[in-house]
Amino acid sequence: MTTPALEAQGISKRWPRTGAVLADCSLRVERRTVHALIGASGSGKSTLLRCLGLLEPPDAGSILVDGVLAVDQGFVAQDRSVRRSVGMVFQEPSLFAHLSALANVALAPHRVLGLDPDAARNRACSALDRVHALHLADRRPDELSGGERQRVAIARALVMEPTVLLCDEPTSALDPLLTREVMAVLRELALDAGTTMVVATHDLDFVAAAADSVDFLHAGRIRMSGTADLLGTRGLDDELDRFLQRS
Amino acid sequence: MPRVLAPLLVLLATMAAAADDGMARLRASGIMRWGCDISGGAPFAFPDPSDPDRVIGFEVEIAEELAHRLGVRAERFSADWLALIDALEADRCDLLINGFEVTADRERVVAFSTPYFRYAQQLVVRAEDRDRFTSLADLAGRPIAVLNGSASIESLRSAGVPPSLIVEYDDSLAPFTETVIGRVDACLQESFIARFFAGHDPRLAVVDATFDPGVYAVVVRRGDDALLAAVNAALADMRADGTLGRILQRWGLWSDAQRELGTDRGPIVATIPEAIGTPPEDGLPWSLVLWSLARAAAMTALLTIVSMPIATFVGLLLAIAILHGPKPLSRLCHGYVLLTRGTPLLVQIFLLYYSLPALGAWLGIPELLTWNKVVVGIVCLAANYAAYEAEIHRAALQAIPQSQWDAARALGFTRAQTLRFIIVPQSWRLSLPAIINDLNSLIKDSSLVSMIGVQELLAVALGIGKASFAVPSMLVAAAAFYLALSLLADWFGQSLERRARTVGALPEPIHR
Numbered sequence: 001m002t003t004p005a006l007e008a009q010g011i012s013k014r015w016p017r018t019g020a021v022l023a024d025c026s027l028r029v030e031r032r033t034v035h036a037l038i039g040a041s042g043s044g045k046s047t048l049l050r051c052l053g054l055l056e057p058p059d060a061g062s063i064l065v066d067g068v069l070a071v072d073q074g075f076v077a078q079d080r081s082v083r084r085s086v087g088m089v090f091q092e093p094s095l096f097a098h099l100s101a102l103a104n105v106a107l108a109p110h111r112v113l114g115l116d117p118d119a120a121r122n123r124a125c126s127a128l129d130r131v132h133a134l135h136l137a138d139r140r141p142d143e144l145s146g147g148e149r150q151r152v153a154i155a156r157a158l159v160m161e162p163t164v165l166l167c168d169e170p171t172s173a174l175d176p177l178l179t180r181e182v183m184a185v186l187r188e189l190a191l192d193a194g195t196t197m198v199v200a201t202h203d204l205d206f207v208a209a210a211a212d213s214v215d216f217l218h219a220g221r222i223r224m225s226g227t228a229d230l231l232g233t234r235g236l237d238d239e240l241d242r243f244l245q246r247s
Numbered sequence: 248m249p250r251v252l253a254p255l256l257v258l259l260a261t262m263a264a265a266a267d268d269g270m271a272r273l274r275a276s277g278i279m280r281w282g283c284d285i286s287g288g289a290p291f292a293f294p295d296p297s298d299p300d301r302v303i304g305f306e307v308e309i310a311e312e313l314a315h316r317l318g319v320r321a322e323r324f325s326a327d328w329l330a331l332i333d334a335l336e337a338d339r340c341d342l343l344i345n346g347f348e349v350t351a352d353r354e355r356v357v358a359f360s361t362p363y364f365r366y367a368q369q370l371v372v373r374a375e376d377r378d379r380f381t382s383l384a385d386l387a388g389r390p391i392a393v394l395n396g397s398a399s400i401e402s403l404r405s406a407g408v409p410p411s412l413i414v415e416y417d418d419s420l421a422p423f424t425e426t427v428i429g430r431v432d433a434c435l436q437e438s439f440i441a442r443f444f445a446g447h448d449p450r451l452a453v454v455d456a457t458f459d460p461g462v463y464a465v466v467v468r469r470g471d472d473a474l475l476a477a478v479n480a481a482l483a484d485m486r487a488d489g490t491l492g493r494i495l496q497r498w499g500l501w502s503d504a505q506r507e508l509g510t511d512r513g514p515i516v517a518t519i520p521e522a523i524g525t526p527p528e529d530g531l532p533w534s535l536v537l538w539s540l541a542r543a544a545a546m547t548a549l550l551t552i553v554s555m556p557i558a559t560f561v562g563l564l565l566a567i568a569i570l571h572g573p574k575p576l577s578r579l580c581h582g583y584v585l586l587t588r589g590t591p592l593l594v595q596i597f598l599l600y601y602s603l604p605a606l607g608a609w610l611g612i613p614e615l616l617t618w619n620k621v622v623v624g625i626v627c628l629a630a631n632y633a634a635y636e637a638e639i640h641r642a643a644l645q646a647i648p649q650s651q652w653d654a655a656r657a658l659g660f661t662r663a664q665t666l667r668f669i670i671v672p673q674s675w676r677l678s679l680p681a682i683i684n685d686l687n688s689l690i691k692d693s694s695l696v697s698m699i700g701v702q703e704l705l706a707v708a709l710g711i712g713k714a715s716f717a718v719p720s721m722l723v724a725a726a727a728f729y730l731a732l733s734l735l736a737d738w739f740g741q742s743l744e745r746r747a748r749t750v751g752a753l754p755e756p757i758h759r
């Protein structure tokens with residue numbers, strides 16, 4: 001059996017004022033597969049992704065990235081190389097507002113990986129190309145549409161060649177047309193380039209077309225796991241039925 | 248303010264009581280540093296109205312003669328009059344010659360030489376009140392203006408005038424203008440000053456009677472006995488051989504009362520025109536005056552140009568330490584901001600200039616802590632403004648959304664890298680307008696360093712204005728220079744803002 005790209009075991013998390021948000025969540029993401037996280041709003045998808053992205057320490061549990069222990073019993077490893085092997089795309093693109101699209105993508109290769117400026121720029125250009133945004137290289141974030149911004153944000157994460165790319169509802173802030181544009185890029189990355197991804201999403205079409213495995217999150221617990229076929233089932237689980245009905 | 252601080256400073260100075268012999272110092276250096284306030288006006292020591300770069304006055308001549316007789320060179324040290332005794336105790340100068348009346352209060356703190364001038368108090372009233380107010384008694388219940396720190400105050404107090412009616416002014420001309428305007432009904436000062444400032448003004452009348460005579464003497468540090476003895480010997484000679492008498496005559500200060508000090512009149516000499524106290528006939532020599540102001544404006548610009556970038560940078564470090572530093576450091580920096588913002592800049596300048604050397608002497612490292620006045624000015628302005636800039640930076644740093652931090656962390660940036668390449672470049676844009684605003688107020692606040700004798704714009708303008716009876720026009724001229732500096736600062740600020748805005752269009756941070 002090969003080492004999974006990402007493996008989480010027994011992740012629990014409570015926020016100071018909100019109380020328990022995640023309870024004993026475990027998941028396993030194989031290399032070159034797309035893992036979808038579905039669940040109602042408030043079910044804990046973002047929190048789980050922030051834990052997997054090593055941005056938030058869980059209260060308990062462990063996380064292995066490419067077989068390397070990144071979180072152990074709730075303690076996050078301080079090793080930066082582990083951190084950058086998990087890429088993250090947020091709900092809001094949160095591009096660096098003072099930099100051009102190209103510089104947004106090239107900054108981390110230059111400053112974090114230590115590439116010289118030309119090499120960093122070259123890498124940034126090919127990352128932008130992968131999300132069909134090369135023609136936007138010299139634009140400032142405020143000169144980009146919402147979808148373009150999100151594509152640049154995806155390139156910014158891809159350029160670090162992460163073992164796994166985490167996407168937290170990357171289109172929930174976009175209108176349907178722009179949603180399609182961004183989801184098309186993600187689908188392409190998944191199907192053509194074989195990028196390993198964990199995607200929290202409401203877009204069941206995307207899940208059906210691109211996801212290899214699906215977890216259904218409800219009230220902080222992974223209630224159902226399976227393949228994309230899960231979406232076609234009825235009567236297995238009341239909550240899942242209710243969720244699918246609403247989506 | 249200085250009087251509030253005086254006890255503290257005296258304490259520090261006493262701690263410092265290194266009391267090395269001033270005379271030995273004088274001989275070794277070949278220089279006599281004598282202290283005075285050149286914005287005090289004529290006839291003491293003041294900028295020559297026809298050549299504002301020169302400082303003239305009867306005390307300048309006394310100081311030069313004294314130095315000559317001590318076999319050394321006179322070097323003038325200027326500071327605000329109220330700070331002179333502190334300057335002496337901080338060893339910024341060796342002695343003071345600047346109309347210091349010998350009083351019991353002062354004798355507790357410093358030592359006086361034998362006197363070089365005898366004065367008496369004299370009232371000045373509005374011309375139309377000439378017959379109504381002919382003595383202090385006629386003025387019962389009416390406000391009387393005096394120069395603060397002067398012996399006139401003691402005179403009024405001992406005559407039973409209640410403190411509420413004694414109105415003190417910082418400026419030697421102010422009591423006269425206040426009398427003319429009518430905010431007070433009379434002013435009291437030493438007789439020759441009354442004649443000098445009011446004698447030629449048709450709106451004012453000098454009341455004939457004089458009272459409460461007193462003397463001026465050279466001030467030295469207590470315990471500086473060898474220097475005091477040498478000064479006394481030289482003064483005795485100057486009194487006896489007519490040298491002092493001649494200087495007093497030149498400045499129109501001679502009166503027979505001077506003989507009571509043992510001063511010989513000497514050969515008769517004419518009074519020089521500068522001593523008469525009339526505004527220059529053909530107006531101010533404007534080209535010279537403007538040149539002086541321009542150089543003073545350059546000093547103001549220097550103070551600003553050096554201290555503001557330091558303040559901005561240190562302010563940024565403070566803000567980062569407060570927001571992201573370990574708790575003790577964060578607390579410390581926050582405390583610094585509170586302390587610095589909560590105390591007057593004037594007090595900070597005063598303490599750094601006069602008390603730091605005393606502390607240095609106490610610690611045995613006087614050279615290390617005795618800084619040049621321009622350096623003290625820059626350090627104070629920078630340190631003070633850093634506290635304000637820290638708050639501006641803090642607000643701007645906090646305005647950058649947390650999501651920028653998250654995005655950077657997910658890419659593997661350290662906290663320091665995130666601040667340097669992502670957060671600060673953005674917060675800088677936000678803070679710039681407020682910083683430029685502070686730059687403008689710094690230009691004007693820099694005039695406070697004149698307290699320690701830095702010849703910046705306002706001090707020079709006031710000095711020339713007082714000596715030539717042209718304070719309002721000199722103030723307007725100074726304001727014009729300030730406005731020019733301020734417009735320059737705004738222009739600079741705008742170009743900075745433009746630059747900060749365009750940075751984003753380029754892949755700037757990866758430039759070589």
Ligand SMILES: Nc1ncnc2c1ncn2[C@@H]1O[C@H](COP(=O)(O)OP(=O)(O)O)[C@@H](O)[C@H]1O
Pocket residue numbers: 015016017018021039040041042043044045046047048
């Ligand atoms: N930073 C936070 N502090 C406190 N509570 C939070 C925080 N972030 C999320 N929560 C709470 O955790 C729960 C799960 O939220 P989230 O993970 O955002 O769910 P989802 O992404 O599935 O909508 C919600 O009840 C939310 O209010």
Ligand SMILES: [Mg+2]
Pocket residue numbers: 045046047168169
């Ligand atoms: Mg969410």
